Structure formats: structure tokens, C-alpha cells
Amino acid sequence: MGTVAQDSGALTPRAADFPRWYQEVVAQAELAENGPVRGTMVIRPWGFAIWELLQSELDRRIKAAGAQNAYFPLFIPEQFLQLEASHVEGFKPELWVVTHGGGAPLEEPVVVRPTSETVVNHFFAKWIHSHRDLPLLINQWSNVVRWELRTRLFLRTSEFLWQEGHTAHATEAEASAYAVRILEDVYRDVTEGVMGIPTLVGHKTARERFAGAVRTWTCEGMMGDGKALQLGTSHELGDNFARAFGTTFSDPTGATRYVFQTSWGVSTRLVGGLIMVHGDDYGLRLPPALAPRHVVVMVVRAGESTGKAAAAVADDLASRGLRVHLDDRAEPSFGRRAIDWERKGVPVRVELGPREVAEGTAILVTRHDRAKTPVALAGLADAVVEALDTTARRLYQEALAFREARLRRVATVAEAIEAAASGFAVLPAASLDAGGEDRLAEAGVTVRCLQRDDGSLAPDDGDDLVAVVGRAY
């Protein structure tokens, strides 16, 4: 029954079997496990704490971009979905539909939201009357539910948690600018600056575009097996939904006009990306900003003197504003406890035994390189702060070096397919004409994004652009 043993033995080396390694890390770091209904996920406390930290980083930036949080219902009238043609077409295969309630068939079935553009627009149409009501910038934190054939914890589950932003603007240019702003100031900033994942940005080809969007922006990361993971997307919806739902406003001249909209989201999938980018053969490695505990103070031999010393060190570190956990358990053995914290990805451990207590030192262990350094207690807090700083920098640098080593600039579709076996290929967008994208798809390779040659965003498709292609999750 293919489930991963919860216990002990060493992890499967990452290079030996990446998917298996991933499953084992998720299980043994106690991040999540499967729910009783196929495709569902239980997020365990350690995993959820990581998500909460991510949430607060995202939420702060979303609010800084002017959006307000609100909440829309889980259930959506089936008819709503049908109002926007390409939207319903895109989501039809993924819908869960509730047909019964109170023990009897419902008169009109309701769908469980796969995303909320439709309900949101129903209310936007009601709330927006004047150009003075614009822009309307709304975000919601919620769960969404989609039928999925093949699921993987965090990466693809039938139900997942996310944030979805929905905005309405007076002009297309303003909507466009806002979608890009979210991509850059929220998603790229969080994935690179907080998660330490180097990110490629661009827009999707028509084939990869969100159902109902006129343009989809994306940030893409390279995972530890060379495959791409879409980390966040930001859509320009044009006036497609506005026309479908009659979301109009009176402009300053008194003319009735459709609003232009955006929607954008990132999900608990980010946690999966974090694992796949930074994890190593010893388990998870967390960037300090997302570590539920920055530092664990471990007692090496439980005893009165070590216990007291460790508690004092933990208090001292906590007073510096660090998230500290004191592990002064006598059981299980020291090695067992050390490995457990290592697997959970805690960036720094401070180990204190009788020897250190006698010397007035502690052992500082950095998770990212597993290095151990004796440090005088007097300078410990500074050393920990510095180690956290180094950890954040090094994780990003390692991920960047990995991506650079596996990114090849090529000239043809054939070369791109070959390069995608181990990483990304960058090829002239012009070579995608004449069925190039189809030939990639036949080889299991997709266009992750289109961008300018220098990696910057391009306003439109064009032959002067490059396509970043690869295998993807």
C-alpha cells in the first residue's frame, strides 16, 4: 500500500529516488499526511506552523498592496460557473458538485468552489456602481476543492488552502499594472526573499493560461530534481467576467463601462516547493523566516546543571526575539532527538552538555551545512543571530547555483527537450511557432513562461522573447 514508514531508518537519498525522498521528508518531519478521503490532506502542526508563517508574510504584503481581506462562501450555485464560457470549460473536469442536502436532492446543485471568480463577481456587480468604488481590491484566505486524479501531499491535493485575490479597476492598464505589482511585490518578494527560492517570472502561453484570463503571469521555481513548480500566478482577466456578470460602473462622464479585473493566488503548494528546493538527505532545511523554531536548545545529558544552564540559554535567546524551543528531555537519547530536529529543518541547534557547562560554552550546530562550532556563552546570542542570517543567504545561494547549473540556453525545440531532462531550457520564443509547443508537450515538456531575454517581464507575446521550458509538477 505504498505509504511511507513513519519511523526511523535513514531517509532515501534525494538523488536515489526523489519522489520517495519527498514523501519520507513529509512524513518524518511530521508535516502532513493523507486524509481518509482520497486526495485530502491533514496538515500537521509543524507543517501548519510553516504555512502560518508564510501566510503572515504574504498577508502583510497583500495589505501593503492595498487589498483588504474578506470571505466568500464555499458553495457556489452551479449556474454561476456557466456564465463565463472558457472558465466553465476549464474547470468542468475538476468540479465537486453537491447534489443532496438535508437528506433530499437539491433543487439546484451547488458546486464546491474550485476558485471564486464567479461568486466574487456576483457581489462585485452588486457593490460597484461608480468610478469612485474603484479600484476594489479584495483578498480571501480559503480552501478550494478540485477533483484530482493523481495527488501528492502539498503539491496536488483535492482540497488545499490558499489565498485568492480579486480586484476590479476602471481601466485595463491599471488592472494590468496591479497584476504585475502582485507578482513582483508579493509573490516574487516572498518566494525569493522569504522562502529563498530563486524565481523566474514571465507570462504563460495561451495554452497554459488560466481559464478565463487574457494574460497569466507566473513565477516559477526549479525543484531539487530539475523540474519546475509554478509558485504563484497573477491573472489579468480583462473584462471577461465583468461582461459575464454585468459588473459595470459609471465613469466621470456618466458613461456605463465594464470593470477590468485581476485575480491571483498562491497555495499550500508553496510548502511543497520549500521542501523540494531546500531539503537534503537529512531532511528539511528551513529558511529562518519560515522556521516555527529558529533554534532548539538541547540538553546533552539531562541533569540538574545542564538543565539549568540550557534553560538560562533558552531564556536569553528568547529575549533577543528568537523563536526558541528548549529540549531538555532525558528520553529519547540525544542522537534520536538531534536527528528529529534536523529532519524538521530547525536552522540552528545549541547543544549543551556537562563539558560545555564546565567551560562556559555551547556547541552551535547549523542545519544548512550541519557544521558544529563551539561558542562561548557570552557571545552565543550574537552567533545564533548571525548563523540564521547566514542560513537564509546560503540556502538561496545554493538554490540559485543549482538552477544556474541546470539551465541551458538552446536554439531549437529538440535541444530544449534534451535539456529539460535535467532542468530548464531557454529558447527563442520564435521557435515555438509551427507546432513547437506541441512537440514539447509530446515530450512531457511545457513552456513555463515567456520573458525578455534579460529575464524581465514582457508586456505581450512576441518573437523577440525567450521561452523558459521544462518538465513540471
Added chain:
RNA sequence: CGGGGCGUAGCGCAGUCUGGUUAGCGCACGUGCUUUGGGAGCACGAGGUCCCCGGUUCAAAUCCGGGCGCCCCGACCA
């Protein structure tokens, strides 16, 4: 929806072909002692509708019929 496989203790499995004492092993769990500087050892212990329903039989985890559930591999997707 096609192809393959599996349901036995919390988890992972053996036992099923060839029916026969009290259904077993590893891990995890509980208690005690010895341990504790990188995955502790020993002893004792607790834990089971053998997926469900029916049939065959003196006797079913095992054989037969039916059902249910799950996993893996192929076409969509944050």
C-alpha cells in the same frame, strides 16, 4: 476510463497456493532496570470485527460467489 496490485495490531508486513492447536514478525506503544556526547539495551506487558456479506466444510485469514475500499502506472491541473 484502460492496465497492474493490495486489504491481517497504530504503521510496515509474513501466513493464503496445499483449510487444522492459543494468528505471527519488525517498528511504534506501556512498565521496570541499566543507559544517555549522533538513530540505546535487556526483561516484562498491552494491543486483532484477519475489509464486508453470503456459501462450502467437522473446521475458513486460507476455498467459492458477490460487494466495498485503497494503492501504483497512462490523458487534465494552484
